[in-house]
Amino acid sequence: xxxxxxxxxxTNLAAIGQFNLLRKLYDEIHITRSVWQELNARGQxxxxxRRPARAISPDY
Numbered sequence: 001x002x003x004x005x006x007x008x009x010x011t012n013l014a015a016i017g018q019f020n021l022l023r024k025l026y027d028e029i030h031i032t033r034s035v036w037q038e039l040n041a042r043g044q045x046x047x048x049x050r051r052p053a054r055a056i057s058p059d060y
Contacts, residue, residue, distance in 0.1 A: 002028045007038045 003026045010031075013019045022029055031039075 001026050002030065004030045005035070006031075007035050010035075010039065 003022075010019070010022075013021060
């Protein structure tokens with residue numbers, strides 16, 4: 001299954017240490033460029049947000 005996500009589910013799952021749940025549930029996760037930029041911008045301010053920004057990559 002393919003899913004499209006905004007920032008909130010990604011950051012919230014990362015905050016509670018359950019980001020890998022996405023890999024178990026979905027084959028592909030698509031995000032917009034603005035979501036990617038928001039994840040990376042927040043990552044510079046908060047260490048918890050870096051996890052989803054690193055985890056979502058072309059190698060996903």
